[in-house]
Amino acid sequence: MSKSGLVIMRALSVALSFLLIAVAVVVSVRPVHAAPDADLWPDWQAHDPSSTVEIDHGDWQAVLDRYVTQHAPGVTSFDYAAASRDGGAGMVAGYVDAMTKVSVNALNRDQQFAYWVNLYNALTVKVVLDHYPVDSIRDIDISPGLFSSLLSSGPWGKKLITVEGRTLSLDDIEHRILRPIWRDARIHYVVNCASIGCPALAPEAFDADKLEAQLDQAAREFINHPRAVRINADGGFVLSSLYDWYRDDFGKSDAAFIAHLRKFAGPELTKALGDITELDIADYEYDWALNTR
Template identity: 70%
Template sequence: MRSLPLLPFVSGLCRLCRPVRRASLPGWPGLASLAPVLVVMVMLAMPGAVNAAPKADLWPDWQVYDPQSTIMVDHAEWQGVLDRFVDQPEAGVTTFDYQRALSERANGIYAVAHYIDQMVDISVSRLNRAEQMAYWINLYNALTVKVVLDHYPVASIRDIDISPGLFASGPWGKKLVRIEGRTLSLDDIEHRILRPIWQDARIHYAVNCASIGCPALARDAYDAKRIESQLDQAARGFINHARAIHSDGDGGFVISSLYDWYRDDFGAGDAQFVAHLLTFAGPELTAQLDHIGGFDVSDDEYDWALNAPQS
């Protein structure tokens, strides 16, 4: 759910340069002074890196499922956490009270950790497809909350730089859990399992990145029996909020960067993208989309501030 931000990218280069600068010979420019040049060189060598998002890259092992399975995964503990700490200040927006979840440890951070431990012990390959989808979405969201709680207070999830790699930012690449003998990161769950197996754009509205600009963290745990209606609800909630799309006042639209990062998931062209929006748009947005001569995007935005209650 994120692009590679430029600031940590530059910062990574500068951190690399500091030891060399101290060891520089008299008369030689410190390597740190060449950081801007190095940034340009690396960016030219990796076109699109700054705004890149992970591709949907299927790990075939996770395709295994049992269509006849009647096993039902119990997400009650996660639901208890959501009931206690998630609030909805306005339509399409939710917040998570990380501070209170840390102070009420038994019902907060300990409950999240215990739920994750329960999920890790489940044989996912024995589930049917609907149970698997609900399982992965709920686990992703619980892991995201746990990561933030483990590092709180932070202003943004991007400040949690635990991913491996010199230019990595945020927690998404960090291996967090071991399931059926394989270690997985948040990126693995979203881009190696959820997106490629289901190929459903609504997944982007279900997985939460603990940020204001992100689609809302659902107040109800995803449930295999009603997951289709839950995914529709998540899509409607986000699409009809201004952070997803709004008029720029000059005949164009400002869209969420989510649609830029994962453009192909929402349709190959403008017509398909608008059709996706209209599927879930309410009367106000529908009227705006129906009364334009062409779909003109003037800018994209994303607020990475933590989705905690505002003081």
């Protein structure tokens, strides 16, 4: 290599080193899982209010019945090991494949909501099973893009399925469809990320005929569990990082956020909240360990 070529190579090496240092600094100060904005893809606004078509989620319910254990209200685990060895992975894959063939645009809104939530949860389980054994879903580092493993490890950005001719990732389902169309904070309590810190994987498939009850139940069960809200020894609130990543969804002001918590709070949390109008937040926490037995 010529002398000028060596000079150029050294300059590029130095520049790359500075770039990597800059990225490392950014990573050190940003959240582990920075939340995408809710950004509607207009194509998914299509629906048929008069539709009476009902999607059968019985195959997903069969998976939940077989592999999900409820340990306490709002606390469940999924037996990935058993599903990996006894045909459960095939059951999940079969359900996901069947859902990709549904004409979603022809459904009414409630059917669509149940469809997307059940598909999201099944697809999350499928991703884990496809890479099992893993200690955390964040170990499944398949999202595309330069520095994606540094900035946001995990599978959420990977295009995994095709629905109505459009390729979709988990992020697309949550942030391009569910959040911007329905604008309901309770969505965060029903989409599962296969982690202990996440709201529980519901043992019951979501049903268009009882969505309000299911959404309220999921909100109550998470909010009243210590992994969502607890008081530390100094009297400060320790909250789930969910409330940091998606704060605006739960209420932009302290008063609005506290009102959200109060709406679903049980006696213990109601007492802890008292008549406060501002939260003394000591910390945010999240356990990314796999939600397995």
